[in-house]
Amino acid sequence: MLLVVTVREYASSLTESPGLLDLVASTEPTEKDEDSFKKMFYEPHWSLEQIRSMLKRGELRQGVLRMSRSNCLEGSVMVEGLDEAILVQGRTHLNRALHDDVVALQLLDETCWVGASAKVIEREDLLEAEEKEEPSAGGAEGATDETLLAVEKQAHRQPTARVVGATRHLFVPADRRIPYIRLETRQVEQLVGKRIIVALDSWPRDSRNPKGHFVRVLGEIGDRETENEVVLLEHDCPHTAFSEAVLKCLPQMPWVITEKVFVISTVGVHIADVSHFIRPGTALDKEAQHRSTSVYLTNRRIDMVPDLLSSNLCSLRGNVDRFAFSVIWELTEDGIIVDHRFCKTIICSRGELSYEQAQQRIDDPNMTDSLTESLRDLNFIAKKLKARRIDDGALVLASMEVKFHVDPETDSVVDIVAKQHLETMSMVEEFMLLANVTAANTTLQHFPDCAMLRRHPAPPTSNFEPLLLACKSQAVELDVSSNKTLSDSLNKCEREGNPFFNSMLRIMTTRCMMQALYFCSGTLEYPEYYHYGLAMPTYTHFTSPIRRYADIIVHRLLGVIIDADTTYPELLDVKKQTELAQHINYRHKMAQYAGRASGAITAVSALKNKTVEYEAYVLFLHQNALQLLVPAIGQQMTLYLDYHVKERRAAVKSKTEELRNKGIKYKEEENPEPLPAFEFNEKELYVQCGDVVLRPFDEVVIQATVDASDVQHQRIVTKLVRPVIAGYSVPSIRTSDEPDTNKQERSKKLKPTAKIASDEGGPEVAAAVRKAEQEPKKKTGKTAARRAMPEEPTKNKVKKAKK
Structure with a gap:
């Protein structure tokens, strides 16, 4: 006799293993x-x-x-x-x-x-x-x-x-x-x-x-590794160890480059040649495609490719030969492209500098060596490139960026520092953008149906309604009819006494934007290729193949164009490329969300068991809450307008239960002191309580602490200190003899990072500048490229590779 039961029935019968059911x-x-x-x-x-x-x-x-x-x-x-x-x-x-x-x-x-x-x-x-x-x-x-x-x-x-x-x-x-x-x-x-x-x-x-x-x-x-796992799972970010099949695709160490090269002179941007190591259809390629992007948490990085590539063979180090994919331009002093070409190269960096080191060289008038002069020339050209893009309508947006310094032993946050924006960052970014645009135009010209491009749709007018209403409440006019008029309007908006006004305006403008998306060129009409934030007809990503799979596809297309690589069916299949673009878009979006969630968890950790006062600014108003920007920790917080009501209700409930346990009936005061109430004017966009009126962009002082009553969702709770509202505001915790740091200096230190809406931000712009050896018979511009470098620059050799 054959007994047939369901899985649930069978699991229910195993009483010694209750967890199975x-x-x-x-x-x-x-x-x-x-x-x-x-x-x-x-x-x-x-x-x-x-x-x-x-x-x-x-x-x-x-x-x-x-x-x-x-x-x-x-x-x-x-x-x-x-x-x-x-x-x-x-x-x-x-x-x-x-x-x-x-x-x-x-x-x-x-x-x-x-x-x-x-x-x-x-x-x-x-x-x-x-x-x-x-x-x-x-x-x-x-x-x-x-x-x-x-x-x-x-x-x-x-x-x-x-x-x-x-x-x-x-x-x-x-x-x-x-x-x-x-x-x-x-x-x-x-x-x-x-x-x-x-x-x-x-x-x-x-x-x-x-x-x-x-x-x-x-x-x-509360365990940090567990919380990281939650963030990665919630945002569907692949993070398991690389399989043996993937690791077998990597070259054996020690790895050296065979010298079948000759020296040439170049001016350009040099990107690690990741496509040389990641071949189509291999286990390594499939895993990189599955991940599609690296994920950056505050205390951990989940790489798209194994460490041997990301931190070694595809890291352009000083005085070390590395395979590169280069774009070479001839540029005028005004940044006008006379000619360009893509080529596979071997580079050996002459200099490797951090952003700070490069900036110090540019700013120090006593430094006149050739590398420093090259940096100044590059910076001059970069400013021309940036000015021309802004004239075309490129948006300069802002974001709150901070660094959390974590003690590796205790896993606790020991310091929060605002990220500094240097001129050298903008310099490198401009050449990265130029490389991306050049790659987009080149691949589209040769592969009009299957080029991997990136577009940024113009936001519908309705997206700007909250921003325009906020501006109206401050008697500020903003023209959102085009990216050019919006850019010009933002540049004119300043407010005396509020150093964050323009930055907040740009942060709120960012909220109005659509998501930038990868797409296959054969699926849309040319006008739809437009990148609204950059004001560019065509754009793609070429400069970071070690952390973005889309860049690898672009490298492969360019490799075919210059006869350095061969095509394969999926590369030219519009349907396959479209599906791939959609997958990359999804992974990119979830990686961004994971990074933000990790930052929020770290901010909670930084405030645990503390009560801290912060200057904050009103971003958005709701009927029962204010959304605040807190520059000091780079976070947005919610200030509920009814927290005092909930606290009284909780106190009454607690007192009632306490007396009930003693057999005493608790009688609340017959005429308790009335609590202040807020009036929300949605049309004029303000909240009012008595004589106090709060509008978007207004400065307030808050107290922030962590509510740990819900261990699953420990969250930052805020209360108002200033302006003072009787029955609602809480007393300041600053002692009378505690000096209040000069507000202007504090604002300068914590000023939000402003940058071009480059679509190029992120860790790959932790780049450095390289200068190639000049051709003796032909004077050209200077070169910009990527990655950080040793203090002592060595002579740069750029070699054409035969692979």
Whole structure:
């Protein structure tokens, strides 16, 4: 007799291993039939056949749902053919869709359309109200731009969580845009205080929350390696050790270059020739493509390629021969290109300098050696290049960049330092941009259908509405009709007494931008290639193949063009290249999010067990909160306008429970002192409490500390110090004899980093400048290239390689 049982039944029978049942997925159907004994919280999803038919007829819309970071009941969907995102508001209309799901939408009647909510709503606000009438995202459930009909493709990331309940347990995903998850487990005692992975199984109509099952434990909450693992998993960043198959693709050490070369004179940018080592179709190539980008956390780097390449063979070191892919120009003193060519070379750096060392040479009038003079010449040309791009409409945006200095033994933050922006950084960046543009034009000319390019769409006018409203509140005019007018307007905006005003304006402008994207040239019309931020008709990435897979594709195309490499089917396949571009875009976006999440975790670590006062500036206003920019730690923080109300409520509750335990009935004061209330004027964009009015760009002083009551989501809590609002503000912790550092000096020290919207930022611009040996019979410009170098420069040899 053959006994047939389900996996769940078999696991249930193994009573000596209760944890096995936790690993079995739930089989409960998502679309249950109506049950008169159960309340259905959601409408049924439509069938895929019906949706596909209506999509073809144009009766439905399709796109990717992006949940709001400030409102867990609100999301938006960008749909092809529409200039602005479609708003999805409230649980009913979200209809069980999760962040990053591909969804089908039905637009509601235009009379039902509303704007985005002015409230900040977090998951915790919904938990207490779960048994009550469901709150809406903006005050009126059903007031939304559309209805979500079905989830066509679920995001594949696995949430990480912690236990907060009993019996049927409630798990809290690390990503606040994902709702709480219900699951059953027999090992709750072993899981409390741990970071774990859960898998989502279903979301039945009769459940407010999705259901899932336990997968595995990551480690203890608060452990730095565990927290890094959470960030990487949440953002789908591959980070496992490189496989043996990948490592076998690397050259054997010691590795030397065979001298089959002759000396030539060059002027140009030299990039490590990564494509020489990473050949198409190998295990190394497949892994690099899978990762697509390096990921930078505050205390860890996850490389796209093995360390032997990233830190050795593809690192252009001083006085060491290295394979390079070079772009060589003949330039006038004004930076006009007379001629250019790409070639595979071997370079031996004559000088290797840090940004600071290069800047010191340029600034020191007593230094007149040939290397220093070359740096000055390069800087002169770079300024010409930058000025011409800005005249064309390139945007100079700003960001708050700080460095966290971490004690390697205790893993605690010992210092936070603002990143300094030097002229040499801009100099290197300009030549990197020039190399990228030259590569884009060259590959497009020879491969018009399959060039790997990068575009930056112009933002729809609606994206600028919050920025324009903020400017209006400060009587500032901003012309956003084009990138040129926007750039000119930003350059004119200054505010006396507020050194951060222009930088904040540029930071807010960054929020209005669209995401820059890689694409295959054969899929779009030429006008759509335009890079809005750089004001360039065509652009790509050539300068960092060690950390970006898109650059490797560009190198391979250029190698074919100069007869230094051969093509292969996937390289010229428009469909394959399009799929690859989409994959790279996804990895790039998630790597950025992971870096920001890591920075936020490190900021929490820096403030743990401390209360610190900071100068901050109002960026955005909501009905119940202010979004603040805190330059000293490079973070944005939320100042809730009702924290004093919640504190009184919590105090009353605590006192009531304390006296109840003693058998005493607590009676609250009959006429307690009234608490200050804030009025939010959405039209004029200000909040007012008594005589105090707060608008965008206003300076405030706050106290910041870490709320560790929720071990899963330890977060920075802020309270207002100045301006003083009776009953709301808290006293300053600065002693009367403590000197208040000169504000102007403090602002100068912590001024946000301003840079061209170059699309070239990041670690690859930790570059250095190299000067090639001049051709004796023909005088040309100087050269710019990458990587940092030893103090003693050696004579630079540039050799043409035969590989």
